[in-house]
Amino acid sequence: MSDPLSSVIIPLLYLLSAVLFIFGLKGLTGVRTAQRGNRLAALAMLLAVVTTLIELGVVDYRWIAGGLIAGSVIGAIAALKVEMTAMPQMVALFNGFGGGASALVAGSILWARIVEPGSAGTASALLGADSATTAFLSIVIGAVTFSGSLIAFLKLQGTIGGQPTLIPGRHVVNSLFLAASLVCGVYLAFFAPTPGELAIAALVLGALGLLLGVLYVIPIGGADMPVIISFLNSLSGLAASMTGFVLGNNLLIISGALVGASGLILTQIMCVAMNRSLGNVFFSGFGGETAASDSREYSNVRSYSPEEAAMVLESAESVVIVPGYGLAVAQAQHTARELGDLLEKRGAKVSYAIHPVAGRMPGHMNVLLAEADVAYDKLFEMDAINPEFKTTDAVLVVGANDVVNPAAETDPASPIAGMPVLKVYNAGTVMVIKRSLSPGFAGIKNGLFENDNTMMVFGDAKKILQELVNEVKSLAA
Amino acid sequence: MGALLVGLYVFVLAIFVGFEIITKIPPTLHTPLMSGANAISGITLVGSIATATRGETTVSAVLGVIAIIFATINVVGGFLVTNRMLGMFGGKRKR
The missing domain is CATH 3.40.50.1220 (TPP-binding domain)
Structure with a gap:
């Protein structure tokens, strides 16, 4: 902690980045300032990445560089080629990747700190109860965001039908899977006694998260998409925040919270515009019994x-x-x-x-x-x-x-x-x-x-x- | 638990900041706001970089590299697409 670079300068650079994110978002709320706001946010991201690289010091950069280049090329091509009419599915897809990344980071940390060293003991004993809990939340929220966004993408793209797909008894099924993922998460964080069992719990948790995302978005029809896209946007922010808790990185916590809040507000605005509650959007599924009897x-x-x-x-x-x-x-x-x-x-x-x-x-x-x-x-x-x-x-x-x-x-x-x-x-x-x-x-x-x-x-x-x-x-x- | 508490303080305060800023947004900008915010959620990129440093083919490193790719797609794609959309809004206030 005596090293001024890591104890003072790095955290200050992260703080600067967080401030720039806030100014960027503020810019996005006005037509005249929006372009500048977006660029400010992009600058904040660049600053955050550079700061992280400085913090890491001399490491093997090959993997990092490869990943950054591959992601940049894919993202840039997709962003520049997409038709404006296809914008909803593009936003959904990008959102899914963000959520997926958060889940993967949490998984990577579990492997690096527990599974690969073969450490004995539960995750909460090894990482602390806070990190263990947020790691499990990060995995499940990130996985839900990833698969839910992919389903939304496929629906908007027209690959799978936009009409609500209603599975009989789906509320019971969904609730059971939700409960199962919570149980699995708690087991992962507090009870899995060996690295092997922890690894299995993490994989099962990820799979349950992916399944939940599919189950919750599949029944939602086209016109409810504005609500669900806003909500998934909010979730991807929350997943990033949870990852921030695991890593003890305040920049991730702040940025994730900002996105979570903005997604929630949009969700709320969309719900009001349809005179429906979020629960109603998730659980009703239009096109069922009431509509069938209508002439x-x-x-x-x-x-x-x-x-x-x-x-x-x-x-x-x-x-x-x-x-x-x-x-x-x-x-x-x-x-x-x-x-x-x-x-x-x-x-x-x-x-x-x-x-x-x-x-x-x-x-x-x-x-x-x-x-x-x-x-x-x-x-x-x-x-x-x-x-x-x-x-x-x-x-x-x-x-x-x-x-x-x-x-x-x-x-x-x-x-x-x-x-x-x-x-x-x-x-x-x-x-x-x-x-x-x-x-x-x-x-x-x-x-x-x-x-x-x-x-x-x-x-x-x-x-x-x-x-x-x-x-x-x-x-x- | 000290770090967790500090984190919680930061989290809750940031949510309030988010609410305060975003409630003023005009509907015209809902889509750019969403895709811009979406790009910001790619901040998890910072976390993924930290986990992909070993340069080995361990599970953790591989997960970290995939996370970098995913997060970078989110970040680069999100900011570029927002920039494209906002470019269409600007420069034609009165026609």
Whole structure:
């Protein structure tokens, strides 16, 4: 401890890094400062890595360098190649790797300090009860984050179905596995008497964590993805914090706590936007019994051609575009912006209404529209735009369903009862671009489609929007 | 248990700092915030570097190297993708 480098300078450098992380996050909360904030956070990370290398002194750097180079190349290629529409699954995947890394670090420590030296005694006796406990938590939380994020990635990617997969009796099964992993973790930390048994307990714990991640995310359907991605984000922060406890590194504890807190806040915001609790998201699984009994028969649905829709748009003085997940699937954000600009050029007031859970992750629609060069001051949040619909001539709903369903307000028996929705039905004319009358994620009928002031335009969002652009242009000529 | 208590203090206070900062965020920035925070959670990279130093093919070293790769993917990918997204938000305040 007398060495000033390791006792004073290194901890101060870590503290500086933690402060930079906080400033970075603070920057991310404003549009003007966000870019700088992100770079500040990246700088903080670099500082942390360099500090760690200084702390290690002269060691064999080959493995470290190899790992850093491999990870950087993979991460950079993935980040630079990904389409903006595929952003939710990319974020989920990166998140999973972070969680997985935390679990692996905890495992590596157990092996290095107990299994490989062949030390006799329990983990709590050898490492201290605190390190032993946090090591077990780090493994299980990290493993859950890893597999849960991978399942979320596969669901968003469309590799496995986005609909909730409901296993009968899954609550009992999930609870049993959760209990089993806790028992296994406590055994690992306090009771495993030999290195061999500790190794087995660690492996079983990791496997149980992976299984739990799969079991908890598999039943969750597409529209609940914003909640689950935020929550997994929070978990990856917690896993990093736990690793920090094991290593006695305050920088990891602080950074992990910051991420954990930000993920929790986003989770909370998403839950409020759906009028559901986190428990409800995890345990209900939409599309079950309630939805099946609901009538999906539609009457009074009138289908219009793009030409007829274009005539309405052409004469509208105010137009609100409501994007949903369908817009992302059809990659129609650029065409939507083209139509918006065209109508604006013809004198209409054009705005975009964003429901907090439109899309598959928090802020999904904002990113897509930003990519399409829509100025962010044209985007309006639900609470800001809802009073405006009464004086809006035409609303164009592109690939959104549940977030504009009036049943949330009118039908107390509806599965989405109480969820705040965009009150598009108040507008003069509502145009809905949709591939078919198939129900949205919640599996319920949308009364909006039967309203007298609703025009259904069936087809692929991008194709229909392009036709609308052409029609409006030809009407003008 | 001294270190654990200090760690707990730091943990709890940092959570409050996190709450204070993030509650002000506008919905427009939810995605960049998430992916930026996500990159920060790759801080576990620091832990993985410390565990991969032996340069041998022991289990602990191998786990450490895989952890480095995973965490670096998280860090580099997360910051770059956030940077890309934020680049689209900037520079077009009024059109």
